[in-house]
Amino acid sequence: MPRPSPFDLVRDALRRVEAQFLEDTVSTVSGITEIGQYLHAGGGKRVRPALVLLAAALCGVEGPGVIALATVVEMIHAATLIHDDVIDGAETRRGRPSTNFRWGTQKCVLAGDWLYMQAFKVALQLRHFGILDELITLTQAMVEGELLQQEMTGRVVTREQHLELIERKTARLFSVSCKLAAMLGGLGDDIIARLGAYGHHLGLAFQMVDDLLDLTASAAQLGKPVGNDLREGKMTLACLDAYAAASAEGRAHFECVLRERGYRSVAFDEIQALLAASGALTRARLEARQHAERARELILLFPPSPYRDALEDLPLLMVERAS
Amino acid sequence: MPRPSPFDLVRDALRRVEAQFLEDTVSTVSGITEIGQYLHAGGGKRVRPALVLLAAALCGVEGPGVIALATVVEMIHAATLIHDDVIDGAETRRGRPSTNFRWGTQKCVLAGDWLYMQAFKVALQLRHFGILDELITLTQAMVEGELLQQEMTGRVVTREQHLELIERKTARLFSVSCKLAAMLGGLGDDIIARLGAYGHHLGLAFQMVDDLLDLTASAAQLGKPVGNDLREGKMTLACLDAYAAASAEGRAHFECVLRERGYRSVAFDEIQALLAASGALTRARLEARQHAERARELILLFPPSPYRDALEDLPLLMVERAS
Numbered sequence: 001m002p003r004p005s006p007f008d009l010v011r012d013a014l015r016r017v018e019a020q021f022l023e024d025t026v027s028t029v030s031g032i033t034e035i036g037q038y039l040h041a042g043g044g045k046r047v048r049p050a051l052v053l054l055a056a057a058l059c060g061v062e063g064p065g066v067i068a069l070a071t072v073v074e075m076i077h078a079a080t081l082i083h084d085d086v087i088d089g090a091e092t093r094r095g096r097p098s099t100n101f102r103w104g105t106q107k108c109v110l111a112g113d114w115l116y117m118q119a120f121k122v123a124l125q126l127r128h129f130g131i132l133d134e135l136i137t138l139t140q141a142m143v144e145g146e147l148l149q150q151e152m153t154g155r156v157v158t159r160e161q162h163l164e165l166i167e168r169k170t171a172r173l174f175s176v177s178c179k180l181a182a183m184l185g186g187l188g189d190d191i192i193a194r195l196g197a198y199g200h201h202l203g204l205a206f207q208m209v210d211d212l213l214d215l216t217a218s219a220a221q222l223g224k225p226v227g228n229d230l231r232e233g234k235m236t237l238a239c240l241d242a243y244a245a246a247s248a249e250g251r252a253h254f255e256c257v258l259r260e261r262g263y264r265s266v267a268f269d270e271i272q273a274l275l276a277a278s279g280a281l282t283r284a285r286l287e288a289r290q291h292a293e294r295a296r297e298l299i300l301l302f303p304p305s306p307y308r309d310a311l312e313d314l315p316l317l318m319v320e321r322a323s
Numbered sequence: 324m325p326r327p328s329p330f331d332l333v334r335d336a337l338r339r340v341e342a343q344f345l346e347d348t349v350s351t352v353s354g355i356t357e358i359g360q361y362l363h364a365g366g367g368k369r370v371r372p373a374l375v376l377l378a379a380a381l382c383g384v385e386g387p388g389v390i391a392l393a394t395v396v397e398m399i400h401a402a403t404l405i406h407d408d409v410i411d412g413a414e415t416r417r418g419r420p421s422t423n424f425r426w427g428t429q430k431c432v433l434a435g436d437w438l439y440m441q442a443f444k445v446a447l448q449l450r451h452f453g454i455l456d457e458l459i460t461l462t463q464a465m466v467e468g469e470l471l472q473q474e475m476t477g478r479v480v481t482r483e484q485h486l487e488l489i490e491r492k493t494a495r496l497f498s499v500s501c502k503l504a505a506m507l508g509g510l511g512d513d514i515i516a517r518l519g520a521y522g523h524h525l526g527l528a529f530q531m532v533d534d535l536l537d538l539t540a541s542a543a544q545l546g547k548p549v550g551n552d553l554r555e556g557k558m559t560l561a562c563l564d565a566y567a568a569a570s571a572e573g574r575a576h577f578e579c580v581l582r583e584r585g586y587r588s589v590a591f592d593e594i595q596a597l598l599a600a601s602g603a604l605t606r607a608r609l610e611a612r613q614h615a616e617r618a619r620e621l622i623l624l625f626p627p628s629p630y631r632d633a634l635e636d637l638p639l640l641m642v643e644r645a646s
Contacts, residue, residue, distance in 0.1 A: 029467040031474070083436060087429045106410045109432055110470045113406060113439065117463045120443065124455055132447055132455070140440045144352040147433045151354070 006310035006317065007046075010053035013067060017049045020071040024122055027114060035099050035111035039078050042094050047206070048073045048177045054314075055195050056181030057307040058299075065126050069180045072123045072135065077173060079115035080142055082108050087146060088232070095223050131183050138176045145169040154233035154258050159240055163204075166211075171203030178202075194298055201295035202315050208288035209319050211236035215275060221323045227268040230257050237287065239271075242280035250274050285319075292319045329633035329640065330369075333376040336390060340372045343394040347445055350437055358422050358434035362401050365417050370529070371396045371500045377637075378518050379504030380630040381622075388449050392503045395446045395458065400496060402438035403465055405431050410469060411555070418546050454506050461499045468492040477556035477581050482563055489530040490523070497526030517621055524618035525638050531611035532642050534559035538598060544646045550591040553580050560610065562594075565603035573597050608642075615642045 007014065025036040049070035056066040085093060085100040086108045092098055100108045116139065123135055145168025152161060178199030182192045213222060214229045215238055229236050235243065235254070243254050253266045253274060263271075275281050292315035299311045330337065348359040372393035379389040408416060408423040409431045415421055423431045439462065446458055468491025475484060501522030505515045536545060537552045538561055552559050558566065558577070566577050576589045576597060586594075598604050615638035622634045 027463075027467060029470045029474075031470055032467065083432055086432055105428065106473055107470065109406055109409055109435075110466050110473075112432075113436070113466045114463055116436065116439070117459050117466065121456075121459045121463070124452065124459060127452055129447065129450055133444075136440050136444045136447060140350075140437055140444070143433050143436045143440065144350060144355065147352045147354055147430065150429055150433075151352075 003309055003313060004306075006054065006314045007050050009306055009310050010050055010057065013053045013070070014046060014050060016067045017046070017053070017070045017074065020067055021074055024071060024118060025075070025115065027118075031103070031107050032111045032114045035082065035103055035107060036075075036078055036115050038102070039081060039093075039099055040074070042096050044077075044094065046074065048077055048173060051174060051177040051199060051202075052180055054307050054311050055178045055199075056185075058302055058305065058311060059182045059185055059187055059191065059195075061181045061185030061187075065184050066181050068122055068126060069131070069184060072119045073173065073177045073180070075115055075119035075122070076135070076139060076142075079112045079119065080139075080146075082112035082115065083143075084146055086112070087150065092224070126184065128184060131180060134176055134179065134183065138172055141168050141172050145172075149234070152234075154261075156235055156240065156243055156254070156258075159237070162235070162237060162240055166204060166207040167200070170207040170210075171200050174203030174206065175199035194301060198295050198298040198311070201291040201298070202318065205288045205291035205295065205315055206318050208237055208284060208291065209321065212238060212281065212284055212288065213321075213323065215239070215272065216281060217323060223323070227263065227271065230254075230271065231262055233258055233261060236284075238275055238280040238284035241283055242275045242278040245278040245280065246274055250278075288319050292316055326632055326636060327629075329377065329637045330373050332629055332633050333373055333380065336376045336393070337369060337373060339390045340369070340376070340393045340397065343390055344397055347394060347441060348398070348438065350441075354426070354430050355434045355437045358405065358426055358430060359398075359401055359438050361425070362404060362416070362422055363397070365419050367400075367417065369397065371400055371496060374497060374500040374522060374525075375503055377630050377634050378501045378522075379508075381625055381628065381634060382505045382508055382510055382514065382518075384504045384508030384510075388507050389504050391445055391449060392454070392507060393500075395442045396496065396500045396503070398438055398442035398445070399458070399462060399465075402435045402442065403462075403469075405435035405438065406466075407469055409435070410473065415547070449507065451507060454503060457499055457502065457506065461495055464491050464495050468495075472557070475557075477584075479558055479563065479566055479577070479581075482560070485558070485560060485563055486527075489527060489534075493530040494523050494526030497529065498522035501525075517624060521618045521621040521634070524614040524621070525641065528611045528614035528618065528638055529641050531560055531607060531614065532644065535561060535604065535607055535611065536644075536646065538562070538595065539604060540646060546646070550586065550594065553577075553594065554585055556581055556584060561598055561603040561607035564606055565598045565601040568601040568603065569597055573601075611642050615639055 021040055022037060025033060027033045052070035052073055082099050085098040086105050090098045091101045123132060145165055148165055175196045178195040179192050182195055211229060214226060217226060219226050230239060243251055253270055256266045257263060295315040296312055299308060302308050344363055348356060350356050375393035375396055405422050408421040409428050413421045414424045446455060468488055471488055498519045501518040502515050505518055534552060537549060540549060542549050553562060566574055576593055579589045580586060618638040619635055622631060625631050
C-alpha cells in the first residue's frame with residue numbers, strides 16, 4: 001500500500017490551526033482583521049504549520065499548545081509576506097492582488113505590525129521563555145534577510161551571500177517550525193537540534209527548488225510569469241553559477257536583464273540557454289537534492305513511525321514538485 | 324530652596340539608558356542600526372524612560388533591569404515613530420528630515436520591525452511574563468491607534484473617538500512606563516494600578532497640551548509650523564469643541580481646511596478666532612489641567628520622597644510648558 005501524502009496525517013490538526021488563525025487574527029480595528037485573513041484565505045501550502053504538527057507527533061507532543069505554535073508560525077509567515085509586499089511593491093501574490101495593492105502601504109505596514117505582535121501574544125500564552133527567545137530571534141533574522149535582499153537586488157552577489165539570504169528568508173522559519181513542539185514538550189537539546197537541522201536543510205531545498213522552477217517551469221505550471229526573479233533583479237543560485245561560468249558576452253546578458261529589469265534587449269530564452277549550457281541548472285538541482293537527502297538522513301535517526309515516514313518523504317516530494 | 328527639575332534626579336540613570344540604547348540597537352545589517360540611532364540622536368525629551376526611572380526609584384526598585392525597561396520603552400517609542408513617519412509620509416520630525424524621507428519606505432518598514440523585535444528581545448531577558456504581556460498588549464493598542472488615526476484623518480469625529488485615539492497613541496505608553504518597574508519589583512497590584520493611572524492621566528494631559536500648543540504657540544516656540552494638526556486633517560480636542568459650538572459658517576471654515584489640507588481659502592487666524600470666541604481653548608486647557616491634577620493626587624498617595632516630589636511636579640510642569 002502506498003504511503004499517505006505527508007500532510008494527510010495531520011489534516012484534522014491543520015483544520016484546527018485554520019480555525020485558530022481566523023479566531024486569533026480578529027482586531028478591534030476592522031482594517032487589520034481583513035488584511036491578515038485575506039492573505040491567509042489566498043491559500044499557500046501551509047507547509048510551516050504542517051511541519052510543527054508532524055514534528056510534534058514525531059516526538060509525542062500533543063495538546064492545544066501544539067496547535068497554538070502551528071498558528072504562530074503561520075501568523076509570522078503572513079506578517080512577513082504583508083511587509084515584504086509593501087517593500088517589493090508587488091501587485092500580485094499567489095495570483096491575486098497583493099494586500100499592498102489592495103489596501104495600500106499605510107494599512108499594510110500596520111496590519112503587518114499587528115500580526116507580528118499577535119503571533120508573539122499567542123506564543124506568550126504558552127509561558128515558555130525559550131520558545132519566545134527562538135521566535136524573536138527568528139523574526140529579527142527574517143527582517144534582516146529582507147533588508148539584505150533589498151541591498152542585493154540588481155547585483156551579482158557571491159554564492160555565500162545568496163545562501164545567507166535564503167537561510168534567513170526561508171530556511172530559518174522551517175527550522176524553527178520543526179523545533180518548537182519539541183521545545184514545548186521539554187525534549188532534549190540534541191533532539192531539538194536535530195529537528196532544527198532537518199528543517200534547515202528542508203527549507204534550503206524548498207527555496208532552491210522554488211528558485212529553479214522560476215527558471216525552468218512553464219507559466220501555466222507556476223501560475224505566474226517565469227523568469228520573474230531575474231526580472232526583479234534577483235540572481236538565484238543557478239544564475240550565479242551560470243554567470244560565474246559564462247563568457248564576457250554571457251555575463252553581459254545577465255547584467256543587461258538586471259539593469260533593464262526585464263527581457264527587452266535579452267530574451268528569457270537566451271538566459272535559459274546560458275543556464276542549460278553551463279550545467280548550472282543540473283548543479284543547482286543536485287544541490288537541492290543534497291539538502292533534501294541530508295534532511296532525510298537526519299529524520300531517519302528517529303524511531304520508526306508514520307510521522308517519521310511523512311517527514312522522510314517530504315524532502316524528496318519537495319524537490320520533485322513541478323510547481 | 325527650589326526643588327530640582329524632575330528629570331535631574333535620574334540624570335545618571337538616563338545616561339545609562341542612552342548607552343544601552345546605542346548598544347542594543349546594533350544590527351548585523353547596517354541600514355537598521357543607523358535608522359534607529361539617527362532617530363534617537365535627534366533628541367526628544369526622553370519623558371518615557373524618565374518615567375520608568377522615577378517610578379522605579381519611588382518604589383525602591385533598582386538595578387540593571389530598570390535601565391533595561393527604560394531602554395525598552397524608548398525603543399518601542401522609536402519604532403512607533405519610524406512606522407508613523409512611513410504612514411504619514413512626514414518629511415520632517417523634530418526639525419530634521421524624517422527617517423522615511425532620508426531612507427525611504429522600504430528600509431524604514433524593516434528598521435521599525437527590527438526595533439520592535441529588539442525591544443521585546445531586551446524585555447525578554449528579564450524573564451517576566453507579566454511585563455511581556457503588558458508590552459505586547461501596549462504595542463498592539465498603539466498600532467491600532469495609528470490605524471484609527473488614519474481612518475479619522477480629515478473627518479470631524481466625536482470627542483470619545485478622539486479621546487480613545489490619544490489614549491492609544493500617547494497615554495498608554497506613559498501608563499505602562501510608570502508600571503513596569505513596580506511589576507519587575509513584584510509590588511502589589513494596587514500600587515501597580517495606581518502608577519498606571521498616574522501615567523494615564525499624565526499622558527492625556529501631555530497630549531492635550533501638545534495639541535493645544537499646535538493651535539496657540541508661535542512657530543518659533545514650536546520649531547515647526549503652527550496649525551499643523553488641522554493642516555494634516557487632524558481635529559484635536561479644542562477644534563472638535565469649537566466645531567460643535569460653531570455656526571454653520573464656522574463649521575464650514577473647519578471643513579474647508581480639512582478638505583483643502585491647508586489654509587488657502589480659510590486663514591489660520593480665522594480658525595484661531597473661532598477657537599478663542601467659543602471658549603474651546605480655555606475648556607481644553609482646563610481639561611488638560613484636570614488630568615494633570617488627577618495624576619498629582621494619585622502620586623500623593625505614595626509616601627514622601629524626592630522622587631514623589633518629582634512625579635508630583637511633572638504634571639503641572641507639563642501643562643505649563645510653552646513648547
